Amino acid sequence: MTSRRDFIATSAALATTVAASRAFALAPERLVLPAQDDPFASELALEALNAAKAAGASYADARVGRYRRQNISTRERSISGVSDAESYGVGVRTLVNGSWGFAATSELTKDGVARAAREAVRLSRAARAVQRRPIELAPVAAVKGTWMTPIRRDPIDVPIEDKVALLLAANEAALKVPRVRFVTSGLQLLREIKTLATTDGTLITQTFVRVGPSFNATAIGDGDFQSYAEEIAPRGQGWEYIESLDMPGNAERWAALAAEKLGARSVEAGRYDLIIEPTNLWLTIHESIGHPTELDRAMGYEANYAGTSFIAPPEKHINQLKYGPEFMNIQGDRTQEGSVSRVAWDDEGVPADQWLIIEKGIFKDYQTTREQVAWIQKLTGVSRSHGCSFADSWSSVQFQRMPNVSLLPGDRDLSQADLIAATDRGILIRNRGSWSIDHQRYNFSFSGQAFYEIRGGKVAGMLKDVAYQSNTPYFWNAMDMIGGKSSYWLGGSFNDGKGEPGQINAVSHGCPPARFRQVNVVNTARSL
Amino acid sequence: MRSLFQNADAPFLTRDQAKSLTDRVLGMAKADETRLTLNTGWSGNTRFAGAEITTSGGITDTSLTVTSTVGKRRASATTNVLDDASLRRTVDLAERLARLSPEDPELMPELGPQRYLTVNAYVDATAALTPEARSEAVKKAVDAARDAGRATGDMFVAGFLEANAGATCLATSRGLFAYHPSTDVSLGVTARTPDATGSGWSQGAARNWTLLDPAALGRRAAEKAVASRNPVAMEPGMHTAVLEAAGVAQLVPSVAGALNARNADEGRSGFSKPGGGTKVGEKIVDARVTLFSDPADPDLLAQPFDADGFPLARRVWIENGVLKQLAYTRFWAQKQGKEATGGGGGGGGGFGGTPGGLKFPGGSQSLDQLIAGCQRGVLVTHFFYTNVLDARSGLMTGLTRDGTFLVEGGKIVRAVKNFRWNEAPLIMLNKIEEIGRSERTRVGQVMPPMRVKDFNFASLSDAV
Numbered sequence: 001m002t003s004r005r006d007f008i009a010t011s012a013a014l015a016t017t018v019a020a021s022r023a024f025a026l027a028p029e030r031l032v033l034p035a036q037d038d039p040f041a042s043e044l045a046l047e048a049l050n051a052a053k054a055a056g057a058s059y060a061d062a063r064v065g066r067y068r069r070q071n072i073s074t075r076e077r078s079i080s081g082v083s084d085a086e087s088y089g090v091g092v093r094t095l096v097n098g099s100w101g102f103a104a105t106s107e108l109t110k111d112g113v114a115r116a117a118r119e120a121v122r123l124s125r126a127a128r129a130v131q132r133r134p135i136e137l138a139p140v141a142a143v144k145g146t147w148m149t150p151i152r153r154d155p156i157d158v159p160i161e162d163k164v165a166l167l168l169a170a171n172e173a174a175l176k177v178p179r180v181r182f183v184t185s186g187l188q189l190l191r192e193i194k195t196l197a198t199t200d201g202t203l204i205t206q207t208f209v210r211v212g213p214s215f216n217a218t219a220i221g222d223g224d225f226q227s228y229a230e231e232i233a234p235r236g237q238g239w240e241y242i243e244s245l246d247m248p249g250n251a252e253r254w255a256a257l258a259a260e261k262l263g264a265r266s267v268e269a270g271r272y273d274l275i276i277e278p279t280n281l282w283l284t285i286h287e288s289i290g291h292p293t294e295l296d297r298a299m300g301y302e303a304n305y306a307g308t309s310f311i312a313p314p315e316k317h318i319n320q321l322k323y324g325p326e327f328m329n330i331q332g333d334r335t336q337e338g339s340v341s342r343v344a345w346d347d348e349g350v351p352a353d354q355w356l357i358i359e360k361g362i363f364k365d366y367q368t369t370r371e372q373v374a375w376i377q378k379l380t381g382v383s384r385s386h387g388c389s390f391a392d393s394w395s396s397v398q399f400q401r402m403p404n405v406s407l408l409p410g411d412r413d414l415s416q417a418d419l420i421a422a423t424d425r426g427i428l429i430r431n432r433g434s435w436s437i438d439h440q441r442y443n444f445s446f447s448g449q450a451f452y453e454i455r456g457g458k459v460a461g462m463l464k465d466v467a468y469q470s471n472t473p474y475f476w477n478a479m480d481m482i483g484g485k486s487s488y489w490l491g492g493s494f495n496d497g498k499g500e501p502g503q504i505n506a507v508s509h510g511c512p513p514a515r516f517r518q519v520n521v522v523n524t525a526r527s528l
Numbered sequence: 529m530r531s532l533f534q535n536a537d538a539p540f541l542t543r544d545q546a547k548s549l550t551d552r553v554l555g556m557a558k559a560d561e562t563r564l565t566l567n568t569g570w571s572g573n574t575r576f577a578g579a580e581i582t583t584s585g586g587i588t589d590t591s592l593t594v595t596s597t598v599g600k601r602r603a604s605a606t607t608n609v610l611d612d613a614s615l616r617r618t619v620d621l622a623e624r625l626a627r628l629s630p631e632d633p634e635l636m637p638e639l640g641p642q643r644y645l646t647v648n649a650y651v652d653a654t655a656a657l658t659p660e661a662r663s664e665a666v667k668k669a670v671d672a673a674r675d676a677g678r679a680t681g682d683m684f685v686a687g688f689l690e691a692n693a694g695a696t697c698l699a700t701s702r703g704l705f706a707y708h709p710s711t712d713v714s715l716g717v718t719a720r721t722p723d724a725t726g727s728g729w730s731q732g733a734a735r736n737w738t739l740l741d742p743a744a745l746g747r748r749a750a751e752k753a754v755a756s757r758n759p760v761a762m763e764p765g766m767h768t769a770v771l772e773a774a775g776v777a778q779l780v781p782s783v784a785g786a787l788n789a790r791n792a793d794e795g796r797s798g799f800s801k802p803g804g805g806t807k808v809g810e811k812i813v814d815a816r817v818t819l820f821s822d823p824a825d826p827d828l829l830a831q832p833f834d835a836d837g838f839p840l841a842r843r844v845w846i847e848n849g850v851l852k853q854l855a856y857t858r859f860w861a862q863k864q865g866k867e868a869t870g871g872g873g874g875g876g877g878g879f880g881g882t883p884g885g886l887k888f889p890g891g892s893q894s895l896d897q898l899i900a901g902c903q904r905g906v907l908v909t910h911f912f913y914t915n916v917l918d919a920r921s922g923l924m925t926g927l928t929r930d931g932t933f934l935v936e937g938g939k940i941v942r943a944v945k946n947f948r949w950n951e952a953p954l955i956m957l958n959k960i961e962e963i964g965r966s967e968r969t970r971v972g973q974v975m976p977p978m979r980v981k982d983f984n985f986a987s988l989s990d991a992v
Contacts, residue, residue: 085606126659127581223802303686304718440991500688526921
């Protein structure tokens with residue numbers, strides 16, 4: 001059995017391999033499609049940099065993005081939408097006297113990109129009027145190269161009939177379940193080609209492929225209705241992942257849970273030991289660890305929107321805050337295979353990184369971009385960006401976004417069954433339901449899709465109307481058991497929101513199941 | 529100058545340019561029916577934190593969605609590359625996807641020419657908000673906030689200013705052509721005291737930039753922050769709540785969002801009656817509650833057509849507490865023999881948002897009067913991270929934020945810690961003590977402040 005220490009060591013070795021291969025396309029043996037550069041995009045990007053420099057920028061980057069997004073949605077035996085969207089444009093970011101400006105255009109001509117570059121410089125100059133300290137960027141080595149998400153089959157190229165047939169077969173299977181009257185299912189498929197050029201000499205083109213399936217069934221009976229959404233993780237993989245899910249083969253089992261919920265016992269509010277499956281816990285990690293460890297948040301940059309962080313100021317928390325028990329290790333990375341946040345370089349040309357945000361229960365480091373490094377370098381000793389810069393479109397400015405943030409498995413390879421067997425009175429919680437957390441990430445509320453009572457080490461029937469409402473420091477310090485390596489599962493989302501104007505980010509979170517002692521559970525049923 | 533009609537170099541398409549583009553693309557189409565949706569616009573934004581600008585941007589883009597119908601099959605393709613070759617490729621892709629898609633039994637034909645309400649939602653002053661003008665406005669808001677908070681030290685001020693100018697255009701092969709230009713602008717300011725124990729917020733939004741007062745917004749955020757310092761813990765429980773309009777605006781629209789007639793008919797909505805049927809005609813909330821949509825209302829000025837080009841009219845959803853009507857897509861209306869209300873989006877799709885805006889006409893009392901009439905309760909500035917906990921009752925959870933205060937004997941006594949609450953808007957609208965004067969809470973939305981009994985404040989939050 002691999003110990004946790006070994007697991008981390010292995011991860012570190014992997015990071016070294018990644019670092020060594022950064023100068024060229026990664027893992028070529030896994031690719032079925034070669035990563036490609038885009039000469040037209042490169043030329044436009046360099047044109048934009050020249051215009052920005054000529055207009056007075058001390059630093060500039062230009063990002064040409066070509067996005068293809070396909071969405072298919074169905075309900076019962078019919079199709080509710082098939083759409084295919086292409087978006088192509090360039091965003092130019094400039095520094096003049098230490099102030100940022102950004103302009104974006106879909107006019108992809110030399111004149112068009114030069115105009116955008118000059119507009120960005122104009123914005124930089126306008127920002128000077130309200131600037132107190134100049135932006136400083138941590139150094140990064142110039143890089144030239146290409147990379148592509150390793151896939152076996154490009155999901156966009158799969159015939160639309162096959163995609164629709166797969167979803168309708170899943171719906172048909174679900175509708176076999178008595179009292180299941182409504183089913184929706186869908187596929188979100190995405191291919192992004194991004195070229196980044198910077199005045200530091202970086203020129204890279206990356207192709208990202210991501211897939212996100214969904215399934216939801218609703219049962220009606222006895223004057224009630226209950227839904228069950230299967231937690232199907234989005235992945236940075238190709239069509240082979242969708243096929244591996246066997247949605248048509250599993251849909252009947254999933255839908256049966258919606259029908260079973262109609263007869264489930266309504267939970268009695270109170271304190272319970274919770275065993276939280278990875279299909280639910282990934283989101284709790286996202287909200288209560290992922291967001292508060294964003295450095296821009298801790299520094300107040302999100303104060304007017306998503307909020308700040310209880311982990312502030314940094315000098316009072318780095319190496320001091322006890323987040324949870326000693327076996328709690330939280331990794332930030334943009335390297336995990338199949339994760340949706342995986343890249344070779346971020347949107348500032350910084351190589352993908354992997355590091356510990358929490359080590360042995362103690363908070364160690366934040367998520368960073370180039371301009372943020374200097375803010376905490378003296379506290380962490382880290383002089384590089386962790387590579388967390390991302391923009392969701394050519395028309396959006398890049399800023400600090402969450403990488404994959406994951407709870408590493410425990411030393412002992414415990415299974416979920418082991419956790420249940422060790423629990424006398426508790427509730428097992430499966431899949432993501434409703435979620436909410438305060439603007440400094442203390443007080444949260446999470447529900448799920450299926451809940452089971454645990455009595456005397458055994459599952460003792462289904463519950464409904466369950467939500468756990470707790471606060472971050474209490475909750476993580478109440479964790480007393482976690483599963484091992486073989487119980488680790490990677491969940492995630494395409495749609496994490498942050499920033500003004502709002503941007504979305506795709507992020508994965510891996511974790512084993514874990515047990516939390518005496519957490520507050522509320523009953524969510526109300527009658528009108 | 530970014531004026532739409534006077535300047536050929538405007539960064540979005542004029543009506544004539546849009547007509548010419550859609551005519552050209554319709555000429556390429558071979559499907560039985562084709563609908564084009566053109567979104568063209570400019571957006572300028574300035575974001576600030578720590579009393580300085582952190583990012584700012586200017587974006588111009590025009591995208592065209594082609595929705596093709598072949599028999600009962602329909603699909604769409606979108607592009608923002610507008611040369612002839614790309615447009616032709618996009619039309620071909622939409623038609624190919626449509627042919628490959630299974631038949632949609634709920635498909636409704638595209639619309640022909642329609643008549644729309646006249647709505648003038650475009651204001652030059654908003655479209656002309658240059659980077660320099662935005663920086664100037666931000667400086668006013670920041671300076672006013674720092675001045676107002678001076679007694680507590682150097683106030684941390686963050687916020688966001690965004691202006692949009694653009695147009696939505698629809699054209700179908702059946703002869704429909706609709707073009708609706710609009711502008712909007714919003715400025716939000718958050719001020720935090722240097723000791724990190726107080727936080728305040730204010731926001732303004734309008735179609736017309738000249739209606740916003742950046743200094744007043746900055747001042748109000750700072751005053752809230754100063755007043756909310758050093759909050760004490762108040763026992764959670766059922767307390768009377770005085771909700772500012774911004775808070776009401778985070779709860780009540782969910783009621784409108786649940787008006788989908790199909791869900792109600794199918795037994796999966798808070799408006800379904802146990803055993804079948806809907807609650808239309810029944811008194812569901814306090815008799816002082818009326819909720820309506822009306823694109824032409826001068827306080828709303830919403831787009832007068834939906835995504836299909838269907839005309840949006842005044843629709844009264846709840847009148848004097850009685851559920852007057854539900855929202856019908858064209859398909860569901862035809863199936864049930866009812867009048868469509870719009871907001872469908874083609875087939876049997878849902879009722880997304882509240883097209884045509886949403887207005888809750890209030891009473892005559894000011895916020896101060898609502899507070900003065902409160903014996904003991906909690907004054908709430910606004911909410912954060914609201915989410916539905918139970919779809920059957922519409923039970924929501926969320927948190928208070930940026931200024932939560934104990935009110936006793938009609939006066940604000942002191943700042944209290946934030947709460948998590950669990951409350952269903954439909955239940956809350958049956959516990960109203962008083963409704964105040966309504967105000968614009970965002971573009972296309974008007975809501976009043978109100979005082980309600982027994983609001984369920986469930987637990988404490990340490991967040992400031």
